[in-house]
Amino acid sequence: MAALAWLFIAHCASAEGLPRERIEDFIVPPMSLGEALNDKGVWQLLNSGGAETGYVFETSVMAPLPGFSGAPINMLVVLDLNGRFMDVKLIEHNEPIFVSGLGEAPFRQFLEQYRGLSISDNMVVGTPYGAGGDGGQLVYLDGVTKATASVRIAHESILAAALQVAREKMQGISAGPPALPDLSIDEPLTWQDLVDQDLIHRVTYTNAEVQQLFEGTIWQDDDPEALDDPEALYLDLWVADLGPPSIARAVLDEDTYEELQYFLSISTSDAPILMVETARHGLVTEDFVRNTSPDLIAAHQDGLPVAMRDADIFVTLADDAPDALHDGTAMILRTDRRLGFDPTRDWLLSIQAQRQHGMFQPETGSVSLDATLSSPERFYTRPAEVRRLSPFEEAIRSRQTDLIVLGIAMAVLIPVLLFGQSWLAARKLFTPIRLATLAGVLGFVGWWGQGQLSIVTPLATLQTALTGGSYAFLLYDPFGLAVWVAAIAGFVLWGRGLFCGWLCPFGALQEFAHHIGRLLRLPQITISATWDQRLKSVKYIALAGLVAVTIFAPAHMDKAAEIEPFKTAITTFFIREWYYVAYAALWLVLGLFVFKGFCRYLCPLGALMAIGGALRLRRWIPRRVECGSPCQLCRVKCNYGAIKKTGEIQYSECFQCLDCVTIHDDPKQCVPLILAAKSQKRRPQPEAAE
Known part of the structure; x- marks a missing residue:
């Protein structure tokens, strides 16, 4: 009972996780450790500005899968807000092959493979199976020779813990294959077709609507133009999903379309979104740098932020687009489908409207102009998701x-x-x-x-x-x-x-x-x-x-x-x-x-x-009455000493070498058989006696 109590106490101690100061040692500046988010050892990861940028947690607390030593392998996992692995570090383990065999270096090298991968990826350790390519296919992690079983246990611990955090803190980030544009669909569309079929979305906000959002703040009187002309448009935004070729061809002129297709041939997992703004807002600030994330545009899906950045493509619209759009601010943003973004499901576009109050050190205030968007399913296909095999099935396959x-x-x-x-x-x-x-x-x-x-x-x-x-x-x-x-x-x-x-x-x-x-x-x-x-x-x-x-x-x-x-x-x-x-x-x-x-x-x-x-x-070894008395040949010949003087086999020490079976069945070696043969020869034959 004392032993059981000791083990229970040790198990509970390991389940509590490391103290804050120990975890801080694993965080690489300029990142820092924030507050504890729950009682399961999940912590905030803060960037240099103090904003939450991810989550930090231990696998032994979230998913204490026992290794071959019986104790869990404890690793520190750092996830960003999109469910992408920023780092995985080894904290503690007792895996025999790494403790005093191969050393920890190959184990740590294995864990380095997670950086940049997403929990949305189908990751496996071992021999590849299924088709390669983008979308819902598999990501293969190189195992460690002679320690494949141990690294598989580590892999399952990492995934189990990360998915727990995703469900609790990221509202269940998508882990399935994203919808992909169906390249076989080629519909001849005009600009009017896009409008009639709701294939291009128009988002408008008047000065009065924006003024109402600032009402009651110190910035409510800081936009004279909005006060002078409340019915004028502050935001006149047109949004189109350029992933389907039919839509892209109808929206863009030929040169821009060709450039976009070349871009997509290189960045095969990116989803391109066109935005054209014709009113006062303008989409970007004076400090905006091409090929970066716009500071006034944000997107969310399933409660998770969708990272968007400029595709750095100069945009010219199709000839039949309204004249106002040709004169507006146009840009193509891109986001990675592998992070879980699915344009066929509702996603939230947020445009930030800013005002400044004061002359010398103005205070900046902002409100969000939101719109919920989605793309038609008919232009997309969902590849059959590669079923992720169980750890046992993966191990058998490899x-x-x-x-x-x-x-x-x-x-x-x-x-x-x-x-x-x-x-x-x-x-x-x-x-x-x-x-x-x-x-x-x-x-x-x-x-x-x-x-x-x-x-x-x-x-x-x-x-x-x-x-x-x-x-x-x-x-x-x-x-x-x-x-x-x-x-x-x-x-x-x-x-x-x-x-x-x-x-x-x-x-x-x-x-x-x-x-x-x-x-x-x-x-x-x-x-x-x-x-x-x-x-x-x-x-x-x-x-x-x-x-x-x-x-x-x-x-x-x-x-x-x-x-x-x-x-x-x-x-x-x-x-x-x-x-x-x-x-x-x-x-x-x-x-x-x-x-x-x-x-x-x-x-x-x-x-x-x-x-x-x-x-x-x-008793599978044959014996005779004479074995042991008088014959001792098998006992003398047995190198294992597994035969007693009585001739009885000591099966707890028998290694099944079959040497005694050879002797037992050989008339030239087995003493009872030799004696029986000699006795037979000495016995007079019936013919001779007659």
């Missing part, structure tokens, strides 16, 4: 070929061991076949597929069970999960033998070390039966120690799990700090003299596999 090869190998190996073990063990080439199989396990399952099982996974599962977390992290590595499924299925059929004897890459490496030692004629150290049994208990002590660390000091679990040399020898292929390499090399050098010393005496995963072997439902 490892599809490897999983197929692994499946075929398992489909061959398991039936042969289940139904044809005696046939296999009797082959003259059995030893080369076994070594070839182990070479495939080492090369394909281990170094290539990164399918080396580790005690870290069961310990993380235990920690998740104690803290009530999610087991989703098990799905992020389908290749390793497939090996786990095979190993667990093997418990029922053979005990620990299938994994430890045939599917463990480091076990295969140890067995190769033994054969190399024999080829070099190195002396082989034989452990006495008494000490062999004593040393075999050490692995259970190691397992118990790791369980204790997981319960009482989970933050140190990744270091304690380094008792396994798997990460060094298999996962990172010996590219680590020298002391980890020396430790792994020690066991391989020892394996030249002592048969699979680590596997037999210290491996905590082997201890767990031995315990799991209690699920075994059958």
